[in-house]
Each structure stands twice: as structure tokens, then as C-alpha cells.
Amino acid sequence: MSSTTDLRRTPLYERHLAAGARVVPFAGWEMPVQYAGVKEEHLAVRSGCGVFDVSHMGEIRTHGPQAAEFLQRILSNDVDRLVVGGAQYSVLCLEDGGVIDDLFTYRLADDVYLTVTNASNHVKDLAWFGRWAQDYDVTVEDAFDEFAMLAVQGPDARRIASQVLGHELPLRFQTGGAIWNDADVLVAGTGYTGEDGVELLVPPAAAPALWDALLEAGAVPIGLGARDTLRMEACFHLYGNDLSEDRDPIGAGLGWACKESTGFVGSEAVAKARKDGSPHGEKLVPFRFTDKGIPRGGNTVVDGGTVTSGTFSPSLGVGIGMAYVPVERSDLGTPLQIDVRGRVRPAEVATKPLYQRPS
């Protein structure tokens, strides 16, 4: 057993224990990995509504007269196209195009933006923001401690969240505000499951009562285990697995979130990768097993390539994952052989997303 003394707890820690969670260390936090079971929770999100404590995610507030110009300089997407009340996905690149983090930025007012960071990257991101902010009339603030974050996801998520908040919800990739129990709630039409839903950023003190109200209204608590299987079915990247400082956004399939004409840090390297291919000659593809077995991150692809994420898909009933493979073997339907701890399993390059919600 590892020591848990220096791990942080979210304001919902007691709620997780009360809901029967198995709590594990994750990115410096004690987080619920599962409650009823990964498979059951996964299917609950696909068929109804789940609520996730994602308070370990960080926030950086950027404000000031040159906030837009500054963010345009470091974020890969075109920040000019981010309107007040909008949400935009982008990556943060090193000069050589390596990915520092992938993140959503919300524009809260003309010159106020909030960027959501991955827990394990928050400190690094904040330092990167601070380094480039020196050239601009802008203030960068660590807003980590100001927010707890709950994701409400699934086909019933909007109905349940709007009922609890007593407020209309923003559309997908938009944000809005609500007052709940005298607390300001920032509502974002975003998520990490491939389902419709919202993410709620609230003052930590308000989080436990909001959690209770969401459960009362029918949302089911979902742990990090199902969060991971849900995002893999949706082919969303997990930083540290599918993205890293050694991989560029083009190879990772995130070219759509890069607008090199804005001149962002790393844009020259990204433009080169887009034109000539990634430096390592590989591309991230989703795949599914065509027979038995379950792939895991770190498995190797026979004849070149590496699995970066893998699991058993509760929705599809087969092994699925994402792998970096040589570009010439990245086309849809290409057969792959994946070495799962010494046993070679057949797979094929599949369509993204791996799971498509019924329309």
C-alpha cells in the first residue's frame, strides 16, 4: 500500500465514500475509480445520465486588454473565433510542436478567459502561460482552488441538469451561467464521453449539495474507470497516453484544432508536419479487435507501432484502443497484429468514433 498522506481530496471525497466508491491515487488526487462497477457505470452513461467528479482538473484564468492576443499566441486553435459564451478545444505546443497539454478554453467576457487543464499538467501549463504572458498586457491566474467540477453526461443529462439548475442550458461548445443555491455555476456544453451533456464549474463549497441534487434527480455516480472506457469509445485523447511532448498534434489526429496561420508557438513545426508528415512517420488510429483479447496501453503493434490506449469496450463487447502506426498502415480497415503480453491478437483500423450514439 502506498502512502496516501500527500494526496489531495476533492470537496466530494466524503460523497464518494458514501456512494461506495473504490478510491485510488490519480494524478496526485484521491479519486473514485468505480462505484457499482466500470461496465455498469459505463452503460448507465450510454443509456441515462451519469455524474462525474472531475474536480482534479485545473483552471487558469487569463484576463486583461491583450488576453485574446496572448491566447492566440500559445493556443493552437484560432482564438479570434472564440466568442463570448463559447468553448474551444486546442492544444498547447512546444516550439518543436510537441504537445504540452490539450485543453478547453471558455470565453467568459470580452477579455476574460478560463482554460481547463489536465490535473497532471496544471503546474506545467501555468508556468508555460506565465512565460509567454510577459510579452503581453495580461494577467494569468491559477484558478484551481476556485472551482469544483462536475460532468453530467448521457442522453438524459440535459434534462436532469436543467431540472436541477432550474435554468436553460447552453448548447454544445457554448457556456452559460446559472445561480444555484446562491452559488455561481459556470455551465459548459462540453464533455469527455461522446454523449450529450454539460460540465459544471462551481465553488468547492457548493459542490456536495449540487452532487446530492443531481443524484436525487436520477444521475448515477461514475468513476474514472468508466470515464476512461467512455472516452476511448469516443476516441478522445488522454494526455500522457495518446498525447505527449514527443508527439505532434498532426500525428495525433488533432490537425483540426490547429490553425497555423495564427502563428501560435509551435505553428511552424505543426505546419511542417501537416505538409511532410509527422517526424516519426506515425499516425494515431482507432482500432478494434476482430477476435478475443483486450489491448492495453504499451502493447506493441507487430511490424511497427504502439498501443497508447486500450480497453474492453462495454458498448461493443470487444477489445478497442488507439495506436500510433506507420502512416502507410493507418487506412481504415487495415489489419493490425497486436502483441498482448506475448500473444498476437488480430485487429483492424476502425472508424472514429468507435462507438456512435444512436441518433
Next chain:
Amino acid sequence: MADASYPEDLKYHPEHDWARIDGDVATFGITWFAQDALGEVVFFDAPDVGSTVTKDESYAEVESVKAVSDVIAPLSGEVVEVNPALEDSPESINESSYEDGWMIKVRLSDPSQVDALLDQAAYVASLD
């Protein structure tokens, strides 16, 4: 999932495996503790009938949605039967870890190894 239980008629290995001894044939499986730690089992990768298993070494892999674990042989011998139902219903390992969720039957090469296994009381005490 069933409540915690550890039948008295079984022998236990400290790596959370059980053996049901019937003459020179033993049935193997994993304990309630092991299946609970693993979570819902979605895949059991069985050894071939006729292969040999060695006490204290892995003979199969069992996977939940989130992780893979080796299954350790409590005794040595030759695999004479593999539970065919686990291919389609690996969840039996969770729901019925001592009955429907049995994994393999082994003809023991050295039945005296049984003496080194834990009885129910000693195994349960080891879980604290």
C-alpha cells in the same frame, strides 16, 4: 455481486486462489477477495487442456475492464479440463467464484503439495 465468502471445504493459496481437492484431481479458481479487487471480469484467457501448470506460477490471465491479472496455480499438475462456460460468461468468476466461476481442473503431479496450502481460517486471517 455476491457477498464475501470463503468456503471451509477449500484450500487456499496466499495469492488469492482456491483449490477443491478430489483425490488426485483439483479444481482451481480465484477467491472472492481476488474477484472483488479485480472488478467485473470480461475475459478469461484459459490454458490448453494437456498443458502443465506449476505451483506458484501463472497459468492464465483474467481481465476486468480496467486491468489484467495473472492467475497463480496453487498446485502443480496437468490441465485435464477448462471451464467452457467462461468463454461466454466470464462474469461467473464474479458472481459465483467458487461454483460456476471455476477455472480449470488439474491432475496433480504431487498431491503432497496440498499440505502447504492454507485452510479457510488461515486464509481469512491473512486478509486482515
